[in-house]
Amino acid sequence: MSQKIILSGMQPTNNLHLGNYLGALKNWVNLQKEGAKCLYSVVDLHAITLPQDPDSLRRSTREITAAYIAAGVDPERSIIFPQSAVAGHSQLMWLLATMTQVGKLNRMTQFKDKSGKNAEKSGLGLYAYPVLMAADILIYKATHVPVGEDQKQHLELAREIASTFNHRYGEEFFVPPEPYIMGEATRVMSLRDGTQKMSKSDPSDMSRITLVDSADTIAKKIRKAKTDTEPLPETIEGLKERPEAQNLVAIYAALLDRTSEDILNEIAGKQFSEFKPMLVDVAIAHLEPITKRMAELMGDVSEIDTILRQGAEKANALANPVVKDAMELMGFLNVSQK
Numbered sequence: 001m002s003q004k005i006i007l008s009g010m011q012p013t014n015n016l017h018l019g020n021y022l023g024a025l026k027n028w029v030n031l032q033k034e035g036a037k038c039l040y041s042v043v044d045l046h047a048i049t050l051p052q053d054p055d056s057l058r059r060s061t062r063e064i065t066a067a068y069i070a071a072g073v074d075p076e077r078s079i080i081f082p083q084s085a086v087a088g089h090s091q092l093m094w095l096l097a098t099m100t101q102v103g104k105l106n107r108m109t110q111f112k113d114k115s116g117k118n119a120e121k122s123g124l125g126l127y128a129y130p131v132l133m134a135a136d137i138l139i140y141k142a143t144h145v146p147v148g149e150d151q152k153q154h155l156e157l158a159r160e161i162a163s164t165f166n167h168r169y170g171e172e173f174f175v176p177p178e179p180y181i182m183g184e185a186t187r188v189m190s191l192r193d194g195t196q197k198m199s200k201s202d203p204s205d206m207s208r209i210t211l212v213d214s215a216d217t218i219a220k221k222i223r224k225a226k227t228d229t230e231p232l233p234e235t236i237e238g239l240k241e242r243p244e245a246q247n248l249v250a251i252y253a254a255l256l257d258r259t260s261e262d263i264l265n266e267i268a269g270k271q272f273s274e275f276k277p278m279l280v281d282v283a284i285a286h287l288e289p290i291t292k293r294m295a296e297l298m299g300d301v302s303e304i305d306t307i308l309r310q311g312a313e314k315a316n317a318l319a320n321p322v323v324k325d326a327m328e329l330m331g332f333l334n335v336s337q338k
């Protein structure tokens with residue numbers, strides 16, 4: 001098989017949380033070791049599908065970049081860039097939008113969640129969001145997209161759009177991307193309610209651990225996390241119908257790069273009063289260095305800006321020829337060519 005090309009992104013909105021880290025970012029770091037070409041974008045154009053204050057958007061774009069680097073994404077090995085700095089993403093999105101059925105967009109659960117009861121008043125961008133995401137991926141002919149479980153449906157749509165294009169223009173031009181949903185914590189749940197996804201937009205700050213929380217805050221949030229009264233079970237089966245317990249075990253396992261099964265072998269029979277302090281220690285040991293490095297990087301944003309500029313140059317060099325070729329296939333006259 002030809003070289004693996006990995007692409008993923010996160011929106012610069014609010015602080016990253018443990019779900020973003022375990023569901024996506026930690027896997028991005030591991031994938032760099034496999035020798036694939038890795039592109040990690042800060043998807044600012046996706047962020048504005050909900051209104052953003054300009055100063056906050058600027059700050060978050062740098063902060064997310066700092067989080068990528070602090071977590072271990074290496075700008076020497078991976079291309080880190082702001083989505084908006086590669087105009088081809090928006091350009092390709094339009095081309096792909098013309099071959100995306102609205103019926104398919106209507107089925108996207110993220111749109112339904114984000115638009116809420118007032119879908120009629122939500123912006124066209126929020127609705128078309130998955131088409132831009134497809135463009136982000138297809139423009140690099142990415143083969144694998146490491147994301148959390150919640151992005152699976154968007155990935156499926158990207159595959160369908162790729163096939164529609166290829167079928168219509170009679171060439172295997174775009175590569176249908178494979179989702180890479182990895183690790184023990186592909187869907188980290190809220191610390192307050194094990195049936196709800198941990199999310200940036202949950203009004204309760206106690207529901208999530210973020211990459212800017214201090215050690216004390218992490219400890220407090222874990223101590224107060226909702227649990228049940230039973231001791232921890234011996235098998236995975238025993239975690240069924242116990243969403244909070246299942247979540248805390250999965251978090252612990254993912255932080256240590258082990259399986260929940262393996263962890264249960266060690267902690268079966270313990271009460272949460274014993275297990276929670278173990279989780280606190282592991283979470284702090286893992287997250288504190290990331291938080292510190294992020295703060296250092298944010299202390300001098302010029303380094304971040306340089307990394308983003310250089311990343312954007314490399315990304316443009318890859319993306320622009322693909323847009324040009326796609327347009328040629330579609331029959332656009334290339335007037336700049338003799």
Ligand code: AMP
Nearest residue numbers: 011019020023024147148186187188198
């Ligand atoms: P977002 O915050 O929506 O930009 O998401 C960035 C990445 O984090 C995506 O790959 C998501 O799938 C992943 N992600 C977000 N929330 C969670 C969660 N609660 N559990 C696991 N992965 C998540």
Ligand code: TRP
Nearest residue numbers: 007008009010043046133136145
């Ligand atoms: N939709 C993704 C999310 O909310 C972010 C995203 C945008 C993305 N473009 C992407 C993820 C391309 C992977 C690949 O998490």
